[in-house]
Amino acid sequence: MSDNVANKRTVLSLRRKAETISFLNELMTGTVYSMDDAEAPPWFSVGNIYRIDLTLYYYHAESGSVRWADGSRFVYANGMEPFQFFWNADDEFFGRQLSETETFRFCQSMNVKRYT
Secondary structure, eight states: OOHHHHHHHHHHHHHHHHHHHHHHHHHTOSOEEETTOTTSOSTTOTTOEEEEOHHHHHHHHTSTTEEEEETTEEEEOSTTSOOEEEEEETTEEEEEEOOHHHHHHHHHHHTOOSOO
16 A cells, blocks of 8 residues: 555544544533523423533433443434433533434534334
């Protein structure tokens, strides 16, 4: 293989990794609502981030419906539902309901099968 082809593959691989990191950061960025806040949008409405407790985090993490996991981050879905994205940062736990579009993008970015 020529150096030029190897360099192009390296650049494409690095670009894909950067896009994936950027996408995950997008999902973890936004207004954070507390589960017990009466003014918060309904639980797990699309695009909103919720601070959750350890029990809820592990309930989903230990279920049989985790579709992807990477350290303290994972996605969960029942059947054909869009993914729910969970993560842990600084001993706090968060969850976000993904839209259909975000779920599709997640599957493409992470090479995850939507339905198992």
